[in-house]
Amino acid sequence: MSTPIKRLEIIKYAIELEDDDIIQSQLARLKSEAFDDELQGIVTALEGKNYTRAMAAITAWLQSQRAVTQWRDPQMAASKLELKALEERLRDLIDRRNARVQQLDEFNDLYFSRLGPLMQQILSLRKTLAELNLRRQQAEARRREEDYRRCQQYTAQAVEVLATLTQRWRDLPADSVQAADARKQLQQQSNLIANLLAEALELETGLTREEEPARQARDQANEEFEKYREQHHDVEVRLRKGKALSEEDRNELKRLWRQASKLCHPDLVADDRKEEANAIMVQLNQAKQRGDVKAIRSLVARLQHGFEPLMASDRLYDLERIRKRIAQVREQIDTLVNELAELEKEESWLLVSSLSNMEAYFAQQEKALHDVRASLEHQVSEAQVDAAA
Secondary structure: OHHHHHHHHHHHHHHHHOOHHHHHHHHHHHHHHOOOHHHHHHHHHHHOOOHHHHHHHHHHHHHHHHHHOOOOOHHHHHHHHHHHHHHHHHHHHHHHHHHHHHHHHHHHHHHHHHHHHHHHHHHHHHHHHHHHHHHHHHHHHHHHHHHHHHHHHHHHHHHHHHHHHHHHHHHOOOOOHHHHHHHHHHHHHHHHHHHHHHHHHHHHHHHHHOHHHHHHHHHHHHHHHHHHHHHHHHHHHHHHHHHOOOHHHHHHHHHHHHHHHHHHOOOOEOHHHHHHHHHHHHHHHHHHHHOOHHHHHHHHHHHHOOOOOOEHHHHOOOHHHHHHHHHHHHHHHHHHHHHHHHHOOOHHHHHHHHOOOHHHHHHHHHHHHHHHHHHHHHHHHHHHHHHHO
């Protein structure tokens, strides 16, 4: 009811201002809002440019409506309009973020498709090399342990010899030549024991120090390989589903998904509709992953027609709650602006947004990865030879 009232007030003032442009712009909208015979008569008079009859009819209709229409707080109207404008800006920012994330996802899928098998071979070689290095370290640790045990045996034997030499020295006359020789032997034996103890300490320290980094490197290489393999599998599944669609359907799927997410994104809707919006977004994302254009098209139609309004500007009629929501949306806008600024500084985005020749980029990457693979194959071969020696 309030929309025709506002529209006719504008037309009334435009007639007084003799501004036909305003009259015609509002008339086009008024025709779709004329719900009774009086309004239809006003539309007919305005179309015929019979402004005298139109003015009289407008004045009479406005007076009749004001008698039954509740007064509307101008602050309420202004706040709802402000909230609607902020919601629209937030919707645009969410769409910009989604567009960038979608572009990055598409690039990553293409990267996996073009370079994934080569990267998987490289990670497998790194995993093999890390395992061989660990085995080499473990073999070295076993050798060190054997050396350590031998060193302990030599030390024990040397201590026994030292005890025998000490007893012999004590039995000799202090000023004899034999006593002098015995003292020299005691000193030599003491030096031998000190050297053996130092060697044993070094061997003992190396038993765990050398092996642990190699074990950590092996575990990390295994983890990276398994993680990449899972990612590559997921991408292959998505790409297979994508290939089942025509290019036209793929483009429509992306367009419809963005359109739907703008209509019901949980960050956009009123608090009492967030749960419902989350459920719809889950359905949208699942349909997108399946490549189900029909399901997304149906959800978009549901959001556009016959579905209750989701936006707070369409649902709130309490001034305090509207102003609170305005503050929330402003905060969301600031957060998204900062998020977009940070995203656009990331290396991945700088790369994707700066690539003018995608084919040349992937050809260069393939060459570089072939070189890395060849180097790793050589290292693995050498490590295998060392292990067999």
